[in-house]
Amino acid sequence: MNLRLNKWGAFDPNDTFGWATVKDWILMRWGETYLLLAEAQFKQGKTTEAANTINVLRERAFPNYPAQGKVSASDITLDFILDERARELIGEENRRMTLMRTGTLVERAKLNTTKYKPIVGISKTNLLLPIPLTEIQLNKDAVLEQNPGYD
Numbered sequence: 001m002n003l004r005l006n007k008w009g010a011f012d013p014n015d016t017f018g019w020a021t022v023k024d025w026i027l028m029r030w031g032e033t034y035l036l037l038a039e040a041q042f043k044q045g046k047t048t049e050a051a052n053t054i055n056v057l058r059e060r061a062f063p064n065y066p067a068q069g070k071v072s073a074s075d076i077t078l079d080f081i082l083d084e085r086a087r088e089l090i091g092e093e094n095r096r097m098t099l100m101r102t103g104t105l106v107e108r109a110k111l112n113t114t115k116y117k118p119i120v121g122i123s124k125t126n127l128l129l130p131i132p133l134t135e136i137q138l139n140k141d142a143v144l145e146q147n148p149g150y151d
Contacts, residue, residue, distance in 0.1 A: 031057055031088045039081050039102075047073040054084060061088075078102065100127050125149030 034057050041050035051073045058069035071080075085098060099105035106122050113119040130150035 029089070029092065032093070035081065035085050035088060039078070042076055042078065042081060047076040050076045050081070057088060078104070082108070103127060
């Protein structure tokens with residue numbers, strides 16, 4: 001099965017340049033701002049506030065059923081917020097960068113591995129990207145060392 005995400009109706013049969021190459025690209029959304037706020041509130045131990053922040057998004061997503069999407073403080077964990085990001089920002093965010101930023105890339109990738117589609121060779125080294133050699137060479141005022149695992 002070949003599935004394409006067509007979240008914004010990006011397919012244009014008259015587009016001769018390629019699939020959605022001339023369309024607007026979302027850099028940041030109001031919803032992402034709320035998700036970042038909820039993550040910050042969670043990290044400060046303010047789970048009630050984080051739940052209220054996520055509920056603002058949920059009320060928008062379920063306008064006819066506002067009680068259906070409500071979450072409570074007991075629902076709030078980093079994994080819940082990351083799952084909420086996936087639901088809210090499907091096809092919009094660079095998921096790897098988010099998981100690297102939160103330090104959960106390895107753990108969450110290993111949770112999604114299967115017998116038929118194994119994820120192999122992922123380690124904590126993958127939480128950082130290699131620094132390009134040209135950047136290391138251009139840095140003359142201080143020693144810039146390569147990230148671990150990329151020697």
